[in-house]
Amino acid sequence: RPFTLFKGPAMTRTTAPFPLTRLRRTRKMESLRGLVRENHLAASDLIWPVFVREGMDDATPIDAMPGVSRLTIDRLVGAATEAYDLGIPAICLFPYIEPDLKTEDCAGAWDNDNLVNRAIRALKDALPDMAVMTDVALDPYNINGHDGFVVDGEIVNDRTVEALVKMAVAQARAGADIIGPSDMMDGRIGAIRRALEAEGYDKVSIMSYAAKYASGFYGPFRDAVGASGALKGDKKTYQMDPANADEALRLVERDLLEGADMVMVKPGMPYLDICRQVKDRFGAPTFAYQVSGEYAMIVAAAQNGWLDRDKVVMESLMCFKRAGCNGILTYFAPEVARALKV
Numbered sequence: 001r002p003f004t005l006f007k008g009p010a011m012t013r014t015t016a017p018f019p020l021t022r023l024r025r026t027r028k029m030e031s032l033r034g035l036v037r038e039n040h041l042a043a044s045d046l047i048w049p050v051f052v053r054e055g056m057d058d059a060t061p062i063d064a065m066p067g068v069s070r071l072t073i074d075r076l077v078g079a080a081t082e083a084y085d086l087g088i089p090a091i092c093l094f095p096y097i098e099p100d101l102k103t104e105d106c107a108g109a110w111d112n113d114n115l116v117n118r119a120i121r122a123l124k125d126a127l128p129d130m131a132v133m134t135d136v137a138l139d140p141y142n143i144n145g146h147d148g149f150v151v152d153g154e155i156v157n158d159r160t161v162e163a164l165v166k167m168a169v170a171q172a173r174a175g176a177d178i179i180g181p182s183d184m185m186d187g188r189i190g191a192i193r194r195a196l197e198a199e200g201y202d203k204v205s206i207m208s209y210a211a212k213y214a215s216g217f218y219g220p221f222r223d224a225v226g227a228s229g230a231l232k233g234d235k236k237t238y239q240m241d242p243a244n245a246d247e248a249l250r251l252v253e254r255d256l257l258e259g260a261d262m263v264m265v266k267p268g269m270p271y272l273d274i275c276r277q278v279k280d281r282f283g284a285p286t287f288a289y290q291v292s293g294e295y296a297m298i299v300a301a302a303q304n305g306w307l308d309r310d311k312v313v314m315e316s317l318m319c320f321k322r323a324g325c326n327g328i329l330t331y332f333a334p335e336v337a338r339a340l341k342v
């Protein structure tokens with residue numbers, strides 16, 4: 001059978017028999033590798049998650065996340081300014097709430113003057129062009145460490161959604177640009193969207209944590225926000241089973257229909273197949289969250305001299321671009337933006 005280049009029954013052929021095709025030709029030198037490179041990572045792809053705490057002029061290191069600290073608001077503004085100057089367009093805030101301030105009614109979550117809302121105002125004052133993203137979930141405030149209210153041992157959905165709506169509106173009122181519901185309650189995207197419209201915040205975006213898995217990779221984060229001591233049980237009745245993929249697509253579709261502007265897959269690296277499927281199916285702005293445990297694994301191995309930190313960090317982020325993501329939430333954002341500058 002005669003060989004025909006670029007023709008085939010099912011797919012376009014791009015290879016001819018050796019030696020017509022030597023795929024190593026375009027790998028010969030960096031200039032050629034650059035020309036054929038399919039994906040690019042830029043500082044503009046990055047959202048930097050940060051932990052905020054009360055107080056002045058201080059930063060508390062987080063044990064399981066070497067290099068990451070909880071920042072007081074004044075330090076946060078300084079760090080954000082540096083990040084924005086490095087080209088990082090967005091920052092995402094997570095509050096550390098002292099154990100004795102956690103309550104069953106979680107009322108601190110929608111207080112206009114709570115830590116996060118004060119941090120949003122400080123950031124928008126200092127850096128109006130940097131996008132500020134928030135987390136909508138009750139866990140930092142909840143005496144049970146859960147993302148929703150616990151009634152008779154059950155994480156209740158609809159009552160939680162009412163609280164999440166108040167929390168999201170308070171964040172929008174403080175100036176948040178992107179609301180990030182991470183709670184996995186049903187119906188919260190639609191409820192938040194309707195409330196934002198009703199309150200006049202029609203230009204506030206929602207990035208839904210749409211496909212969020214019940215993952216072991218969140219361990220260091222729960223320490224960082226002071227929720228690990230508080231958490232009773234697990235989050236399997238609201239976060240997704242790691243065994244499921246079709247369900248992730250149903251969640252993304254649902255959240256887009258309810259008014260999400262952007263969707264997220266979380267964690268990141270173990271769920272690249274989900275990122276790709278979400279992007280291919282919906283073509284919506286798709287983000288991955290490289291979570292605390294992914295950060296901890298890379299940093300720990302590098303500290304032991306077992307991995308080359310710079311190489312692995314870059315590779316770990318490029319793979320999200322290859323999987324179709326528009327951007328990545330990563331604790332490595334500042335170091336990556338710095339490395340991309342040189």
Ligand code: PBG
Pocket residue numbers: 135136137138139147182183217218219220221222235290291292293
């Ligand atoms: C909770 C929330 C979690 C993360 C972001 N928001 C943890 C959880 O669901 O228990 C994890 C982020 C990380 O691990 O870096 N609403």
